[in-house]
Amino acid sequence: NAGVTQTPKFRVLKTGQSMTLLCAQDMNHEYMYWYRQDPGMGLRLIHYSVGEGTTAKGEVPDGYNVSRLKKQNFLLGLESAAPSQTSVYFCASTHLRGGDTGELFFGEGSRLTVL
Amino acid sequence: AQRVTQPEKLLSVFKGAPVELKCNYSYSGSPELFWYVQYSRQRLQLLLRHISRESIKGFTADLNKGETSFHLKKPFAQEEDSAMYYCALGGANSKLTFGKGITLSVRP
Numbered sequence: 001n002a003g004v005t006q007t008p009k010f011r012v013l014k015t016g017q018s019m020t021l022l023c024a025q026d027m028n029h030e031y032m033y034w035y036r037q038d039p040g041m042g043l044r045l046i047h048y049s050v051g052e053g054t055t056a057k058g059e060v061p062d063g064y065n066v067s068r069l070k071k072q073n074f075l076l077g078l079e080s081a082a083p084s085q086t087s088v089y090f091c092a093s094t095h096l097r098g099g100d101t102g103e104l105f106f107g108e109g110s111r112l113t114v115l
Numbered sequence: 116a117q118r119v120t121q122p123e124k125l126l127s128v129f130k131g132a133p134v135e136l137k138c139n140y141s142y143s144g145s146p147e148l149f150w151y152v153q154y155s156r157q158r159l160q161l162l163l164r165h166i167s168r169e170s171i172k173g174f175t176a177d178l179n180k181g182e183t184s185f186h187l188k189k190p191f192a193q194e195e196d197s198a199m200y201y202c203a204l205g206g207a208n209s210k211l212t213f214g215k216g217i218t219l220s221v222r223p
Binding site for chain 1: 121124147149151158159160161164166201205206208209210211212213214215216
């Protein structure tokens, strides 16, 4: 099993350009998440999804959009990239558990630079 | 609101020395706490969770509700323990709130 796969792994954008990060998981997980990792800030939740066709905002959603059209895929879009969105983006997934928090399985990360 | 505080950014120790990585949390309910680790060029992965009460790679962490802490400890550090460590607090829909992380450097 590949687990959680993110594409692309690296990307350089100019301010104002758009792009989409793709996250794919083959574990049949219901829940999926997008985090960003910045030095000194830890990981912060951007958006998440609790199932196919559903999405919700996390801690830092501004400037991002997401879609979960298929259970195995979770897309993160930047409509108009800004330098403040330079970061490493991590996708994660977990299965539905009754009553407690599941172990999150992470992708390898996507390093995005906005010039 | 949920909050996780890791007060130190870096801990550097010699091999064989004891390690304690501090984590404090703020949560109004019954907390679920985790330590995640990111080794160089590897993806972030779960190290341990408080409900398991187990030791992983020699690390242990005890939940202290009175002090709202979940410090990670290891009696004798190894070079392979060098990594970034994140304390995390579980919430609704399995969302995790992460601390800012601490880099552990174990010198030979």
